[in-house]
Amino acid sequence: MSDIEIARAANKKPIQEVGAKLDIPNEHLLPFGHDKAKVSEEFIRSLSEKKNGHLVLVTAINPTPAGEGKTTTTVGLGDGLNAIGKKAAICIREASLGPCFGMKGGAAGGGYAQVVPMEEMNLHFTGDFHAITSAHNLLAAMLDNHIYWGNELDIDIRRVVYRRVMDMNDRALRQIVCNLGGVANGFPREAGFDITVASEVMAILCLATDLADLERRLGDIIVAYRRDRTPVYARDIKADGAMTVLLQQAMQPNLVQTLENNPAFVHGGPFANIAHGCNSVVATTTALKLADYVVTEAGFGADLGAEKFMNIKCRKAGLKPEAVVIVATVRAMKMNGGVDKADLGEENVSAVEKGCPNLGRHIENLKQFGVPSVVAINHFVTDTDAEVQAVKDFVASQGAEAILCKHWADGSKGTTELANKVVEIVEGGTANYTPLYPDEMPLFEKMETIAKRIYRADEVLADSKIRKQLRDWEDQGYGHLPVCMAKTQYSFTTDPNRRGAPTGHSLPIREVRLSAGAGFVVAVCGEIMTMPGLPRVPSAEAICINDDGLIDGLF
């Protein structure tokens, strides 16, 4: 059966029953249909004195076209923990609507380790991204409106840095000239649209701890500069209150279920390049109050995703992860070892061995955060015993353990061993989470720290303009912020083709951006596309409601 066939055959429970597993009373579950609900803000506030459960991060090797199955493993581990008698919940990100109409839509997990309802999670879901789009664009409209009515704040219209957003892959809007058509339509200027997941409002929603923090952060967004280069904030435009009202409902985390009817929080979805790529802090902290084990994941591979999870999300939200699961596949190891995608079906133990150093470096890197890790080998049907053993042997040589997982085919039955190992690690109590750098380290040094200790680059290249910009931000009081690296996810370097565990490279920083509301400084290393386009034949052409009333073509 395909993923979608399995998802459609799911024996879903009413969402109230799923909530009951976490002792959420019915009146605090705001239903969206019968299988989705938001957990009320009021209920979340009532939990503040409760003890936290244990937080487990699922991350992965550098992604390859062979796929690694990070979400699938997150779901599988959550189900596995429930199966061995732990009260566990998972926390993952929401899907973006736009890309579903370009390439085939992303399911939430795969095989027998999925979150449902799949179709709705890939479409409007509970409307969070639409709310973010509205809040983002309200600020943009109010900004241009301020300029139109006399520009009392003295904004330099050439220095408006706040763009608009749309949850759509629409390259036509990347770069536009707006306010055309004469006096009634404003002052013409260059502008553009990003995709909604790239919105700073998205990153803010995912890092805010409550509505008051959300409003404060929204007010902190820098929208433009004056001719004297002083910043103009969303607060100056008086948009922060109305934006918060638009986001009030979206701030409440969404509850759905796995195929095994276990609770899954699906909330927020910031880009993993120019933002931190994790589900919302509110969802994670709420889940920690309600479950004994919370399994969450971070975007891309561990060099980007886990690093940002540790240095941005955990630092800012006061989270203390106690175990890390690094997902690897035999196929991805083979690709890291130089095998083409077309040849992945053939046994090739030496290629597996050759690719393993990529995994090894991630294991090594994660130790620096003080959190013990275990490797999950996400089993694929063509893997041979000898290949699996090669990964296990390599991991053992690194002083860690690799466990074969068959959740794709078997659901929780395929992750019993992994779940037991995670419990053993957590109960061992050896975790001692520490971020990689202190708040007070200068911004450029933070970038160097990540580049050298995580990417193993020899040096960071940045011209004097960038260095001066960083010093200016430090002078303005932004020096304590963490940095958010925007780099290719396919390699430790900035060259997506350099797989494995390269050394001897440099990290060139092309540009730096201040996300003052989200609370990080972005270092752009390479081309970052914030508004994707559609392919020659978009998947949308084949999407329709079929004769049985089911959605075809979305997956």
Next chain:
Amino acid sequence: MSDIEIARAANKKPIQEVGAKLDIPNEHLLPFGHDKAKVSEEFIRSLSEKKNGHLVLVTAINPTPAGEGKTTTTVGLGDGLNAIGKKAAICIREASLGPCFGMKGGAAGGGYAQVVPMEEMNLHFTGDFHAITSAHNLLAAMLDNHIYWGNELDIDIRRVVYRRVMDMNDRALRQIVCNLGGVANGFPREAGFDITVASEVMAILCLATDLADLERRLGDIIVAYRRDRTPVYARDIKADGAMTVLLQQAMQPNLVQTLENNPAFVHGGPFANIAHGCNSVVATTTALKLADYVVTEAGFGADLGAEKFMNIKCRKAGLKPEAVVIVATVRAMKMNGGVDKADLGEENVSAVEKGCPNLGRHIENLKQFGVPSVVAINHFVTDTDAEVQAVKDFVASQGAEAILCKHWADGSKGTTELANKVVEIVEGGTANYTPLYPDEMPLFEKMETIAKRIYRADEVLADSKIRKQLRDWEDQGYGHLPVCMAKTQYSFTTDPNRRGAPTGHSLPIREVRLSAGAGFVVAVCGEIMTMPGLPRVPSAEAICINDDGLIDGLF
């Protein structure tokens, strides 16, 4: 108490109890929170063999700044019918998000005749407008993408007629140049955004009878023309299937409740100028299967709203209204009689008498559709008995009846007389609905018919280019479509300052547009703004969540 205070103090019932009044089973109510639900498509399909209830239209005199209270009266009449023992439901339009951030948000009704939850109905509600925005913009993205990848359909990029939409008052986007920035971003061309309620997709959703009809109509949208002037349809871009998927949930009508816990369908909200300005056909036909009496309203005054309701919505959906309520207020009569808004507090019977001909003409006009009418005088606290009597006397002189209604202050108790009168009219069985013109009448003659018989214009002015365009559309098979007049709502003429019942004017048609998917030809008479702007001090500046967690400034 203010409207918002009354709304907040509402004793809301769980939406399942409201649905039960119409015998909608719980499993066919898709809840959105505890006080909103969509009625499932499956349930709606199951009703097709049921008998229809009676349809009552609420319309009004030409609007004045004094307000007429059309929605308030719709709610009050619905509650009044329930109070006298009839199984009644109301059908009204959804509010648009964008304008709420400009001027104060529109409540759904007022005083003790309101629909709740008020805040959510003015914000994201059940996400219908967001779904429409997404579906609309997906087609736009696919259109530009088609051009980008080689333009196989040979679209003339100067003749792209399909714009983008956003549910926001954003004048900066009215007119733009998109696809800038070089080869990777497409071919630069002029473009623009309308507000979502002006989208043809909105009009389509509101006129479609089911999902198959929706998909067919979406495919019929004309997006551009070739150099040889032949049209390119959404179907050619292969966007119709995916748009339908995006709209599947939005097609299901929303159920909420009045303050008296009676069922209210709130669904769809097309512009009342370039579109027909009525709630969805699906909501109205569903309500008719479930209730004995369905009270619905049409946008603007009767010259625009009722005319389009009769000639477009009823004609196309096979509806047969049996009674019309024309809402008038003493204050509006005085303004029609030449009194300034500031002086409305003073008794002025002669001004009332002077303004009454506006009402008189609407009474006369409605007779042409074969549906009997009654006038509802929506009582305001400053109205004097003599003023009310003047309206009653005038209406009696026209062979009709005017009934004083106090639903704003008293809820259903204030509309008992009106409700009884409506039942009397319906049970009298004198209604014999007939549209004003037959399908086969040429398009220009249809416009003349409305201008002469409804607006009482002497002639229609249109240059030869417009007349030729209409003939071309007739040749292409669009001659059978009804026409949709886009004219100021403040006057029978195209001059908003000419109140009362003017004669001797001409109707100039500036432009005609073909909404081939919605199924009407728009005659633009005067300036029509399809993307509003924000005022100097937008209401958004004062909107926030207050210390009690309630939304301030939205109303």
